[in-house]
Amino acid sequence: MRKIDLVHYYESIAQWMLPHLKNRPVSLVRAPTGITGQLFFQKHPESKMPAMKELDPALWPEHAALLAVDSVEALVSAAQMNVVEFHTWNSKIARINQPDRFVLDLDPGEGVTWPMLQEAAELTRVMLSELGLESWLKTSGGKGLHVVVPITPKLGFDEVKAFSQAVVKHMARVIPSKFVAVMGSKNRVGKIFIDYLRNGHGQTTACAFSARSRPGMGVSMPVAWDQLRELKGGAQWTIATAREYLSFQKEDPWSGYWKKRQAITRAIKLLA
Template sequence: MKCHLRQEFVVGGFTRAKGARLDVHSLLLGMHEKDGSLRYAGSVRPYFSSRAATAFVARANAVRSGSAAFYNLPKPEKDRDYVWIEPSIVVECSFLEWTPGGEVRHLVFHAVRDDKPAAAVTEETMVAIEGGEPVEIDAGSTREVPGPKGSLRIAGLRITNPQRVMDEVTGHTKRELVEYYAAIAQWALPHLHNRPLALVRAPDGITGELFFQKHSETGRIPGVTELPPELHPRHPPLLVANSEEALVGLARMSVVEIHTWNAAAPDLEHPDRIIFDLDPDPALPWPAMLEAASLMKVALDEIGLRSFPKTSGGEGFHIVVPLTRRQGWSEAKAFARSCEAYGAGRAAAIFGSARPQESRRKNFIDNLRNSRGASTVASFSVRARPGIGVSMPVAWDELREISRGDDWTMPKAVERQRSLKEEPSQGYWQTQQGITAAMRRAVGLV
């Protein structure tokens, strides 16, 4: 397993969506050289809550600067505004490694540090430890330390019953589940950010009784935060997981599956994606599932929508269509239903409706996940099914290489992500598309 490094960085600025006033997309991090100059070292998504983002922007505005403090400027990003500040704010991040060019790879934000002056932040060097003496582990580390009998600590949290078998088919334990969510956090968190959660817990393993949870219920889960009650009136506060600690905290509570809404806080009234769930008839061969996914992509391309596939971790595929937040739930749901009908019309021999009695030996396109409050298993989530597969984002040109919907296990998912030069869903975050009048006409939605 790869070890992650960790240290403080100086914030020399931040980016936000063009025209936004309070948004914080990425922090621009720097490192002091020996001569006192500030070298740009990379950017990191902080995943602030709305309150924390407001507080950070207020603090940054107090030290705004008309020019960058870095002697080497970051490469500009399209559709981003750059805000430069005096290098006085310190944050702590973990990362995989330094590049030869002096930047860092795979940064993960942990916290703002107020206990260390910015001028003291320099690149830390590793030293050899002689004599084999045990090294004290920082409480925020993702490394393991022994805990009380029958427990251990991961990411600073005590994990009880780590040897409990969660899946009898693979023998995977609770410890392995927690380690997986800690290892995959940097890739999973963008897909979870500020999205209300629906959780599937398996306290006695996936063959035992499963519990579905949307609210805190009995107690607070470490790292998991509650959204303001006014965002979901007449219901208990919804939960969000925006940090590695939150993912480890969920796995610590035996949460196996993580599902999310199609909208993100603070605007839960306008979905920012629609999802098509392709479920195959068990009697169909797998190539028919691949053909169905390909033809659905063709249908969406014809409408003018860019789409991104991921395995469900179970039997089928999910096709995700990102949208700008211009449409309400009823419009998005009606459009998804019309897209389903359009796709079924384009490939009637393969697609069927969501009614099994009318669709024997066909693939079912389920658009019912596009209602307010409905949820879909998140990218990189484990599934509470024998073999506990992972819902994995893939590229369209990889489709023929996939042999089943649960092709990726936890170890394979982490190995794959660490080996990729570019994520298959990389273009997802830059896609700006809405439901236009022409698209509605194309699918027969008047």
């Protein structure tokens, strides 16, 4: 896949992707020598990119300025500068220390089949529903699935991360044959680690519609829950196929996500 193909991809899907990037600090995964070469994360303006927004350094004291992508020009210029992946914070700039979502990344261990991962995603959804929380689904663009939960931005990162960890620990305790709450490949052979670690301050998750710097260049695609059983894998769509797929979609499967705000206070008490 050529760089021009990636540039054209981001230009063609900007209208879908920009709402997910808007007003959020972003980390960039750059591949100067291609996706098979050395990759590096960029969180700060070490090198200038046209139209890339530099945020007020006061947002993260004692750190360099953060970056944000809020225009087609910024998205495309980043791709032209060898940016493959866009990862976003769980908070918006206006309330930088109060996340408005948390993400559960279903990461399959060795021996986990795709149907097992599909079942795990549905179980995660049911668990969240029992806690009174509605969630949305997207493919990771790699091997897994992301379950995203919008929340009212009132609590700090520590509280939200601790809650997401409590959810994961509860699932691993209730269904130990399927889930594990500890990182490490040896801990999750045949099981799924639900990664809650991306919910900490300064941590990021691959943005919806971001390409992934892996062979095939899969895309993190938002989908409806009723599409789950039809999915063939976490990288079902690629930069070569995503635009055509989107052109046939009449409705946004995440339409309800944008206005959904739900407190986790009651859910925290339920898990205590």
